[in-house]
Amino acid sequence: MALLETIQVHKEFGGVNAISALDFHIEEGEIVSVIGPNGAGKTTFFNLITGMQPPDSGEIVFEGENIVGLTPDVLTRRGIARTFQNVRLFANMTVLENVMVAQHCRTRKGAFSAIFATAAFRREEEEIRERAADVLSFFGTRLIGYRFDQPAFMLSYANRRRLEIARAMGTQPRLLLLDEPTAGMNPRETRELTGLIGRIRDEKGITVVVIEHEMKVVRDVSDRVVVLDHGVQIAEGTYEEVTSDEGVIEAYLGRPAGRNE
Amino acid sequence: MATTTVAVSPAFDARAAAKIGLLGGLGYVFTSSIGMVEGLGEKNVIDPVLSLGYTILIAIGLWAGHRGAAVGLSADRGSVGGRILAGGMAGVTGGLLASGYLIWINTFVVRDVFTSISPTLIDLLNLQQGLGTGIVVAIGAGAALGMAGAGIGLLAPLMRRALLGSFLWVLIVGFLEVVMSQILRELDLGVVLAFVIVGVAAWILMRNFADRRHVLFGGLLGALVGGVFIARAFSEVNLGLRFIPDFAYVARVGGRALTLPAAAIVFVVAFAITVLFEGRRRALRERITALEPAERQRWAYGLVAAFIGVGVFLPMILGSVLNELLSTTGLFLLMALGLNIVIGYAGLLDLGYVAFFAVGAYTMAILTSTSVRGISLELTFWEALPFVILAAVIAGILVGTPVIGMRGDYLAIVTLGFGEIARILFLSEWFTPVTGGALGVTKIPSIELGFYTVAGTDTQGILYMVLAFVAIAALISWRLYDSRIGRSWMAMREDEQVAETMGVNIVKAKLLAFVMGAILAAVGGALFAVKFGTIFPASFSIIVSITVLVVIIVGGMGSIPGVAVGALVMIGVLGGRNSPGLLREFSEFKLLIYGAILLYMMLKRPEGLLPSKQRSRELHQAEALQDVWLRGEIEEEEEA
Numbered sequence: 001m002a003l004l005e006t007i008q009v010h011k012e013f014g015g016v017n018a019i020s021a022l023d024f025h026i027e028e029g030e031i032v033s034v035i036g037p038n039g040a041g042k043t044t045f046f047n048l049i050t051g052m053q054p055p056d057s058g059e060i061v062f063e064g065e066n067i068v069g070l071t072p073d074v075l076t077r078r079g080i081a082r083t084f085q086n087v088r089l090f091a092n093m094t095v096l097e098n099v100m101v102a103q104h105c106r107t108r109k110g111a112f113s114a115i116f117a118t119a120a121f122r123r124e125e126e127e128i129r130e131r132a133a134d135v136l137s138f139f140g141t142r143l144i145g146y147r148f149d150q151p152a153f154m155l156s157y158a159n160r161r162r163l164e165i166a167r168a169m170g171t172q173p174r175l176l177l178l179d180e181p182t183a184g185m186n187p188r189e190t191r192e193l194t195g196l197i198g199r200i201r202d203e204k205g206i207t208v209v210v211i212e213h214e215m216k217v218v219r220d221v222s223d224r225v226v227v228l229d230h231g232v233q234i235a236e237g238t239y240e241e242v243t244s245d246e247g248v249i250e251a252y253l254g255r256p257a258g259r260n261e
Numbered sequence: 262m263a264t265t266t267v268a269v270s271p272a273f274d275a276r277a278a279a280k281i282g283l284l285g286g287l288g289y290v291f292t293s294s295i296g297m298v299e300g301l302g303e304k305n306v307i308d309p310v311l312s313l314g315y316t317i318l319i320a321i322g323l324w325a326g327h328r329g330a331a332v333g334l335s336a337d338r339g340s341v342g343g344r345i346l347a348g349g350m351a352g353v354t355g356g357l358l359a360s361g362y363l364i365w366i367n368t369f370v371v372r373d374v375f376t377s378i379s380p381t382l383i384d385l386l387n388l389q390q391g392l393g394t395g396i397v398v399a400i401g402a403g404a405a406l407g408m409a410g411a412g413i414g415l416l417a418p419l420m421r422r423a424l425l426g427s428f429l430w431v432l433i434v435g436f437l438e439v440v441m442s443q444i445l446r447e448l449d450l451g452v453v454l455a456f457v458i459v460g461v462a463a464w465i466l467m468r469n470f471a472d473r474r475h476v477l478f479g480g481l482l483g484a485l486v487g488g489v490f491i492a493r494a495f496s497e498v499n500l501g502l503r504f505i506p507d508f509a510y511v512a513r514v515g516g517r518a519l520t521l522p523a524a525a526i527v528f529v530v531a532f533a534i535t536v537l538f539e540g541r542r543r544a545l546r547e548r549i550t551a552l553e554p555a556e557r558q559r560w561a562y563g564l565v566a567a568f569i570g571v572g573v574f575l576p577m578i579l580g581s582v583l584n585e586l587l588s589t590t591g592l593f594l595l596m597a598l599g600l601n602i603v604i605g606y607a608g609l610l611d612l613g614y615v616a617f618f619a620v621g622a623y624t625m626a627i628l629t630s631t632s633v634r635g636i637s638l639e640l641t642f643w644e645a646l647p648f649v650i651l652a653a654v655i656a657g658i659l660v661g662t663p664v665i666g667m668r669g670d671y672l673a674i675v676t677l678g679f680g681e682i683a684r685i686l687f688l689s690e691w692f693t694p695v696t697g698g699a700l701g702v703t704k705i706p707s708i709e710l711g712f713y714t715v716a717g718t719d720t721q722g723i724l725y726m727v728l729a730f731v732a733i734a735a736l737i738s739w740r741l742y743d744s745r746i747g748r749s750w751m752a753m754r755e756d757e758q759v760a761e762t763m764g765v766n767i768v769k770a771k772l773l774a775f776v777m778g779a780i781l782a783a784v785g786g787a788l789f790a791v792k793f794g795t796i797f798p799a800s801f802s803i804i805v806s807i808t809v810l811v812v813i814i815v816g817g818m819g820s821i822p823g824v825a826v827g828a829l830v831m832i833g834v835l836g837g838r839n840s841p842g843l844l845r846e847f848s849e850f851k852l853l854i855y856g857a858i859l860l861y862m863m864l865k866r867p868e869g870l871l872p873s874k875q876r877s878r879e880l881h882q883a884e885a886l887q888d889v890w891l892r893g894e895i896e897e898e899e900e901a
Contacts, residue, residue: 052758072758073767076764090756090759092755092878093875106764111744114744153885170763171763
């Protein structure tokens, strides 16, 4: 059974079809890339899955259950986490706090135990802290040590992207949605991140969907590639299959001259 | 033609200096016209020689000279003579404007429109002589003060700070007359002994049992109880320090003032301390920043223990006036701590906060009063308190639910409406049988403690009650800040949508913030009801919400010590809506000063007096980034 499946999903913004009749599926442990020209509906696709926007029609099935209508926080608890195309960290909170917040839905101590600082509360805080440090150590030495107490806005661009991924991983997801994780990174950082996406699947067992423009990354990480254009899936398959597909080339480059039917 | 004028290069930019002078002159005209100079003319700072009214005018003159010299000269042309000249120029310009003003008020009767320009003021500005003297003095004093102001700018920074700082201390000691006299007169052996014993006990406990919390807290509690007994046992033995206030202050029509010798002593001592301890202060600050986190936390605990000690023993010697003043401050602090959770932590701009205060006060009043016609439950304070909290929870949910989807301005306007609705409801015909309409609820009984009864008129007892609840509120705020709930509030404040995708239930988080804030305000309201014994709807107007907001803005949003400082400065020193503060001379101009402080804070220190780390980061991101860059911590991507 697919981990996530969308069945005939439609989303329209003021008469423009952002997503139409989309049938998408991803198996447990897969890494799928979603590519397509600007405005193809890739980010809208993520917004629909994470519950930030409701689809107009269709079903989104996660772990065998229709999740349409559930709020983002419930879906995060179910195991769907995402990053954002335009990095959206909690800029004034520290690096460690950013990842600690992400564990909100995995922990349960409320205001009462916090006010009385019960033993259980203190134990849970300690666990939250340890798990956050653990997630951050996944990124090598870049986000640990003195960085823990640095506010997020002080980080470099690449580190902000890394921290956003760490924060998403902090929610302990089964499905991780990465929205252009290498945008704005230099070639070396991009290479490093490509390896990291593989490690997320291999070491943590998290299924990953990546929106990506950098074709080298798409080639290196994807088990499967899905191409969207104007909200419609126009191709699907391995990297080689998709990149040689005429429809895809047409969507990106336009029709060759003289073939206007 | 043009070339010849260029050749005569002026010693300074006369126009810029004159502009500052005009600003100073406007300050003179303004403070005189609103009655500040006259109103404060009776209050002497240093007894025979200097009144508060003149102090203000002198300060304006010095400021104009100082700024005039700084603005009139570019840094590379800063010759001593030029500076003094520029300052004098600014001073004279201001003096000329002042003279114009003097001629105007001396010649025409303007009192019909400008009610504050009285004959007394005119005499005051003319130095009791005629207009001629007034003009000569205005220009002469303007020039002299301007040059003096410029001269201050020439001093070494340390000297300048010592000079101004010492004068500020003279002013402070003068203003603290009520506090100083009261404490020095009443200081008895018991309080001093108790404070010393508790201090030593706390020190020993901290050193030896820092990691055994139960021993630590138990020991501290024991020391406090022992201290209270000792304080009571020796409370009759006065230390006989009465001679100090008798020497330092003298009674005058406008209130007691510092005597000249006392002022001189304060000035010299403050000056000496500033100069002698200059290096040490910096060293101390460095030592504090170099402390290990664990060590620093221990010091923080020590500080908290000291505050508790002061809270326990100070009310014993403060006397009823100051106890009353501190109770009012404490009530506002209680509300401010609650609003701090709503605005400072969760970022929900609630302008109708007074509604919760009113709900608490009315719940307490109706449940305990012996005069309510409709129902007569006549519960005790402690029986009614759970219902007050319950009412606050319900009110918090009622106000919070409709505004879940709102943020910022919209939320502010809607909550503003809720605040008014609450007041009008309590006033309404509909509820009159229980709330008494405009007549309010009377005969709210005292608080029974079992061994002691705290009546509303017992200022010391009320202060203890208020302090106890403030301590609880501070503890709640502090614990919540560094918890899962606190983090979810902060995340929500930063970016609501992202917080939700990170698993925070926005609805729950918002309601919880409203409810926590409501509970603290309602408890404040309950104490307010007991303190006055009577409540009226008029006590719960919108201005209370605004005042509490100003307290946390000035103090520092999101920071508990900041909120406490804000309450002390705004309510304790300046005075609340109907209660005088320490500076009772200024109470007439309270709103003006409120406005001025708020304006200054917004422009120069938007993060507040004692900001939370996070809040100051937020407002100074650029500077923080530069600091990090200079320290070389954004080393980045080059390492392979």
